Amino acid sequence: MAEKTVKVTLVKSVIGTKQDHRATVRGLGLRRLHHTVELKDTPEVRGMIHKVAYLLKCEG
Numbered sequence: 001m002a003e004k005t006v007k008v009t010l011v012k013s014v015i016g017t018k019q020d021h022r023a024t025v026r027g028l029g030l031r032r033l034h035h036t037v038e039l040k041d042t043p044e045v046r047g048m049i050h051k052v053a054y055l056l057k058c059e060g
Contacts, residue, residue, distance in 0.1 A: 004041040007059040008049060009034060017055070024052050 010030040014022045028048055029037040039045050049058060 005038045005060060006041045006045065006049070007036055007038050009036040009057045009059075010055060011057045012055045014055065017052075021052050021055070024048050025055060028052075030056075 008028055008030065010025060010033055013033060014025055028039065028045070049056060
């Protein structure tokens, strides 16, 4: 049985955002605009996504 994953894409620039929001985006592994990463679907990752949801697009 495969682990559940979630695809996260950075769709809005982090310029002008709070420092801890920038750190959260980096913690998710996102480096630049339109960069996509696939992460394990855990409560910790979901919390990070929820914190900066206004910058991201999520799938799955």
